[in-house]
Amino acid sequence: MPYDKKLNQFQIAQTNKYNVFRCIVREGPINRAAIAKRVDLSIPTVMAIVDDLFEKKVIRSIGKGEFGVGKQPEILAVDPDRFFYIGVDIGRSALRIVVNNLAGAETVSMKEPTGDPFPEKEFISHVKKLMLRFVKKLKIDPERILGAGFAMPGLIGKGTGKVIVAPDFGWKDIPLQDWLQAGVPYPVLVKNSTQALAVNESAVFGADEIHTTLCVNLGYGIGAAIITGEEVYEGTGGISGELGHCVVDRDGPLCKCGNSGCLEALSSGEAIARQAQTIIAHHARSKIAELCRGNAAGINAKMVFDAAESGDGPALKIVNSAAENIGIGLSMAVNILDPDRVLLCGGLMRSGPWFLDLIKASMEEHLTAKTDRGLVLQAGAMDEYSTAKGAARVLMNSLWSRRALPV
Amino acid sequence: MPYDKKLNQFQIAQTNKYNVFRCIVREGPINRAAIAKRVDLSIPTVMAIVDDLFEKKVIRSIGKGEFGVGKQPEILAVDPDRFFYIGVDIGRSALRIVVNNLAGAETVSMKEPTGDPFPEKEFISHVKKLMLRFVKKLKIDPERILGAGFAMPGLIGKGTGKVIVAPDFGWKDIPLQDWLQAGVPYPVLVKNSTQALAVNESAVFGADEIHTTLCVNLGYGIGAAIITGEEVYEGTGGISGELGHCVVDRDGPLCKCGNSGCLEALSSGEAIARQAQTIIAHHARSKIAELCRGNAAGINAKMVFDAAESGDGPALKIVNSAAENIGIGLSMAVNILDPDRVLLCGGLMRSGPWFLDLIKASMEEHLTAKTDRGLVLQAGAMDEYSTAKGAARVLMNSLWSRRALPV
Numbered sequence: 001m002p003y004d005k006k007l008n009q010f011q012i013a014q015t016n017k018y019n020v021f022r023c024i025v026r027e028g029p030i031n032r033a034a035i036a037k038r039v040d041l042s043i044p045t046v047m048a049i050v051d052d053l054f055e056k057k058v059i060r061s062i063g064k065g066e067f068g069v070g071k072q073p074e075i076l077a078v079d080p081d082r083f084f085y086i087g088v089d090i091g092r093s094a095l096r097i098v099v100n101n102l103a104g105a106e107t108v109s110m111k112e113p114t115g116d117p118f119p120e121k122e123f124i125s126h127v128k129k130l131m132l133r134f135v136k137k138l139k140i141d142p143e144r145i146l147g148a149g150f151a152m153p154g155l156i157g158k159g160t161g162k163v164i165v166a167p168d169f170g171w172k173d174i175p176l177q178d179w180l181q182a183g184v185p186y187p188v189l190v191k192n193s194t195q196a197l198a199v200n201e202s203a204v205f206g207a208d209e210i211h212t213t214l215c216v217n218l219g220y221g222i223g224a225a226i227i228t229g230e231e232v233y234e235g236t237g238g239i240s241g242e243l244g245h246c247v248v249d250r251d252g253p254l255c256k257c258g259n260s261g262c263l264e265a266l267s268s269g270e271a272i273a274r275q276a277q278t279i280i281a282h283h284a285r286s287k288i289a290e291l292c293r294g295n296a297a298g299i300n301a302k303m304v305f306d307a308a309e310s311g312d313g314p315a316l317k318i319v320n321s322a323a324e325n326i327g328i329g330l331s332m333a334v335n336i337l338d339p340d341r342v343l344l345c346g347g348l349m350r351s352g353p354w355f356l357d358l359i360k361a362s363m364e365e366h367l368t369a370k371t372d373r374g375l376v377l378q379a380g381a382m383d384e385y386s387t388a389k390g391a392a393r394v395l396m397n398s399l400w401s402r403r404a405l406p407v
Numbered sequence: 408m409p410y411d412k413k414l415n416q417f418q419i420a421q422t423n424k425y426n427v428f429r430c431i432v433r434e435g436p437i438n439r440a441a442i443a444k445r446v447d448l449s450i451p452t453v454m455a456i457v458d459d460l461f462e463k464k465v466i467r468s469i470g471k472g473e474f475g476v477g478k479q480p481e482i483l484a485v486d487p488d489r490f491f492y493i494g495v496d497i498g499r500s501a502l503r504i505v506v507n508n509l510a511g512a513e514t515v516s517m518k519e520p521t522g523d524p525f526p527e528k529e530f531i532s533h534v535k536k537l538m539l540r541f542v543k544k545l546k547i548d549p550e551r552i553l554g555a556g557f558a559m560p561g562l563i564g565k566g567t568g569k570v571i572v573a574p575d576f577g578w579k580d581i582p583l584q585d586w587l588q589a590g591v592p593y594p595v596l597v598k599n600s601t602q603a604l605a606v607n608e609s610a611v612f613g614a615d616e617i618h619t620t621l622c623v624n625l626g627y628g629i630g631a632a633i634i635t636g637e638e639v640y641e642g643t644g645g646i647s648g649e650l651g652h653c654v655v656d657r658d659g660p661l662c663k664c665g666n667s668g669c670l671e672a673l674s675s676g677e678a679i680a681r682q683a684q685t686i687i688a689h690h691a692r693s694k695i696a697e698l699c700r701g702n703a704a705g706i707n708a709k710m711v712f713d714a715a716e717s718g719d720g721p722a723l724k725i726v727n728s729a730a731e732n733i734g735i736g737l738s739m740a741v742n743i744l745d746p747d748r749v750l751l752c753g754g755l756m757r758s759g760p761w762f763l764d765l766i767k768a769s770m771e772e773h774l775t776a777k778t779d780r781g782l783v784l785q786a787g788a789m790d791e792y793s794t795a796k797g798a799a800r801v802l803m804n805s806l807w808s809r810r811a812l813p814v
Contacts, residue, residue, distance in 0.1 A: 003426045003429065003430065003445075003446050003447075004422045004425065004426055015411045018411065019410045019411055022410065023410070038410075039410050040410075211642070211643045212642060212643060224743070226743075228640075234745070235618070235619060235744055235745025235746065236618045236619060236745050236746060236747040236780070236781065236782070237745055237780055237781065238745070239745045239780070240743060240744055240745035241743060241745075242742035242743065242745075242775050243742070243743060244775075245742050245774075245775030246738070246739040246742050246743065247655070247735055247738065247739065247773055248654070248657070249657060250655070250656060250735065255775075257775040259772070259773055259775065262775070328654055328657065331653070331654065332653040332654065332739050332743070333743055335649035335650070335652050335653050336631070336633075336647060336648060336649065336650060336653065336739070336740055336743055336744070337642055337647055337743070338641070338642025338643050338644055338645070338646045338647035338648075338649075339642065339643060340643040365666070366654055366666055367652075368649050368651075368652030368662075368664040368666065368669065373643070373644055373646070374643065374644065375643070
């Protein structure tokens with residue numbers, strides 16, 4: 001943008017109002033004088049805005065403070081029953097929904113198995129009905145809902161919410177956001193699942209002082225998202241963060257994407273299970289055979305991690321190699337991005353801190369510039385509703401930045 | 408930043424003044440009405456600001472326009488002799504200096520061999536004297552100089568301009584910016600060379616519609632810089648873009664950084680020359696032996712490219728392998744960043760378009776999501792003063808954004 005945005009009086013007034021309202025949402029309960037200090041406005045300006053917010057019934061008084069002697073200031077908070085917003089995680093194994101109120105204290109959630117995602121239009125209609133039914137059950141007036149954010153795995157078109165391709169679902173070119181929006185009275189937004197997860201994880205760990213967070217989802221597949229400040233860095237087409245398809249071993253196995261030696265083909269939950277199946281098929285002595293009761297097709301990554309934890313040689317070999325490859329992949333991303341925090345999330349991280357330690361050792365070995373980067377590598381918060389909560393956050397961030405709240 | 412910046416009347420006036428002045432700098436010669444339209448201000452506001460700029464002697468009238476009949480509007484332009492700014496490229500083989508005026512039309516330049524960079528303080532003092540002498544020779548009043556940007560290869564501390572480590576110079580922990588600033592009456596700024604180069608290349612190719620540019624410097628070493636909009640994405644510590652130290656072949660040769668199989672150890676100008684030396688030492692039949700007249704130690708990358716261009720088998724093998732590795736490295740960066748443009752610069756690109764084609768083929772083969780990304784891969788502008796010009800641009804960008812111009 002070559003020129004700075006010019007602000008007129010209306011825009012300045014809007015900025016002031018949003019700053020006061022956001023201050024009550026984020027930092028409330030809070031009194032007028034504290035708001036004025038926090039958002040750098042005069043007390044009379046804050047008083048006028050607060051009067052307006054009272055009139056619009058979006059805030060309420062929750063009594064007087066107890067600060068020393070003298071007249072006590074009135075404490076303001078968001079009315080918890082006034083506004084709600086929704087997050088939906090369209091996962092391959094489960095659909096998860098969370099409903100938040102603007103006061104932020106409570107989150108109600110539900111989940112159910114995803115089932116067959118075909119035909120796409122019918123499935124999407126089912127997801128929508130599930131959400132609308134859940135909201136109805138909660139007895140929330142649809143007029144009080146600010147919007148719904150949806151998280152979908154796969155390549156999602158930037159700005160359009162279209163599914164370009166979703167390999168886990170077998171979908172291609174689906175106008176997901178448009179189909180979800182049809183018949184829903186509040187705004188709907190679709191975001192890539194890993195990006196939604198990253199927004200939530202980044203917020204949970206505190207984003208205020210953080211420049212760049214790389215959030216990596218180590219699960220059945222491997223994906224990543226980059227957060228700068230509180231925003232997702234989407235890239236040009238919204239398909240950044242494809243860490244799973246960085247080549248870490250050019251002589252490695254074929255990947256679903258058509259290349260060889262991608263990180264995902266080597267170290268995802270699926271790859272780990274496949275490697276164990278091969279071992280068992282060759283009758284290697286391993287605790288994995290015991291855990292899967294001889295049924296090689298039923299092996300999953302958890303069994304391999306459990307066997308490794310008990311000291312099983314073949315399982316340890318698989319897990320060590322996965323950690324080494326993940327560390328190499330992370331070293332590439334860190335070399336390129338120089339983030340201050342790397343958060344590792346997803347099913348593979350449930351295995352415990354020893355897996356994180358193995359990954360860390362490999363990453364540090366393969367990083368250049370062994371100067372003190374102040375880089376923090378840690379496990380994510382690992383709440384099963386993190387992605388749904390992230391989708392809800394993405395929606396709210398969009399409403400705040402577009403100034404699209406009814407205040 | 409949780410709250411939007413509040414602007415007071417003074418800040419609004421400053422924004423307006425900077426927008427008008429910048430419009431004259433970027434788009435002049437231009438008349439008042441056109442400025443008003445371009446920066447979205449009323450004509451009286453623009454007229455008042457223009458009067459002020461005239462009084463400060465930073466703009467001048469260059470006559471009347473010739474638009475149809477009637478009163479002709481006065482055409483305004485920056486006074487070309489009023490402000491100058493400097494860019495210095497501290498390269499390992501040459502020091503290059505450019506001096507620009509704000510009108511942007513002319514650039515004066517000089518260069519001289521770098522020589523021995525020790526002791527550091529003496530060398531830095533020499534660089535500074537060289538700059539001051541050049542400015543004196545140009546008969547520019549130091550009061551008219553807005554500042555000087557310096558480009559230095561190596562890890563440069565963000566905000567401090569300290570050299571953390573500069574392997575090509577053998578430097579460590581040198582307060583370069585502070586030492587350069589001492590005794591210089593205008594502001595001095597130090598930036599990493601590849602980042603400075605990238606700022607210039609990105610601007611030359613037009614940054615207006617571009618989201619993210621990855622600029623890769625393929626020379627004696629390999630570095631990269633990320634530009635989002637017109638700004639360098641520096642990362643947390645200012646050490647992003649270390650593409651040269653991404654591992655592309657884990658069984659590859661040892662790198663200076665201590666790891667094995669880094670892109671730089673495989674495909675930099677230095678690595679290409681080294682591979683050719685090994686071949687010649689083993690008495691392989693190759694045109695390279697002819698080009699270096701049997702002196703293996705004197706082989707450089709250019710000889711290898713020249714031999715390859717003439718169809719020499721061993722040289723072709725080296726160059727093909729370098730292009731393949733560079734393509735793999737680029738595929739990683741593109742997978743992670745999803746840029747809209749990749750610019751390849753540096754000495755290796757002088758070899759011609761066939762090398763670019765080889766790199767492109769490898770990158771596309773190793774990219775995931777073979778959907779149409781709209782990604783453009785192209786050679787940079789390849790002006791030997793690009794890095795110095797970039798350093799000058801970085802300095803000016805900083806002055807504009809800090810509102811540190813004397814207007």
